[in-house]
Amino acid sequence: MSELNTKLVIGNWKMHGCLARNAVLLNTLAHGTQQWSEALRIAVCVPFPYLAQTQELLHNSRIAWGVQDVSAHTEGAYTGEVSAAMAAEFGATFALVGHSERRAYHQENDPAVAAKTHRALEVGLTPVVCVGETRAERDAGRAEQTVSQQLQVVLDTLSVEQAMRLVIAYEPVWAIGTGRNAQAHEVRAMHAVLHRLLTAADDRLAHVPVLYGGSVKPDNARELFAEPGVEGGLIGGASLKAEDFLDICAAAD
């Protein structure tokens, strides 16, 4: 668990946005966070085509930016793919890897997520490794096993020094976009599992932040972020509304 009392809040825009709306959102966020302490870390993960716009509008702000995926390959004949190096060229700091929507709709398995984690690390991006169980897995009593395996496969491929640079996001699939966030006690329990797994690999992984994602809103963020072992949030829908995202960030401050 992070010893520093700092939180990290990352917005995941998913496949939303257009130049005009992004400009309003990004400018409002940049302005709205100007006076805040540096202790709270904030980022937005935007669709690839908007990286340049995001860089232009946020480079003088305290908000970092990133991407929602990277290719498992470094470079080459992979039509439609975007490399981690390309994202890094636009000043990205974070790369989500293994988001449940990538796993579900693009057949990404754990080894692919591990490869993407390596590609991100190689170019200095912070991989945000997303893990989470489906409703069926939870109902079958396999939530901890599923989530642990997703993380363990990635950890097994990394040195401790590499693993120290990770961020983990626990996002129960059944809580994503449903308006039904996981209960505080469920979040606490799973974050404890993840922190135990990290420190079992090496004590130095105690500081790796574990974020919660899944229907985080202004009215539940404070309670969720107050749970021990919750070092911040990965925010989908609510990150598209400046006021809501700022309120969620304020709840983490």
Ligand code: 13P
């Ligand atoms: P929602 O906040 O819309 O539930 O999405 C969560 C998520 O998938 C963030 O990556």
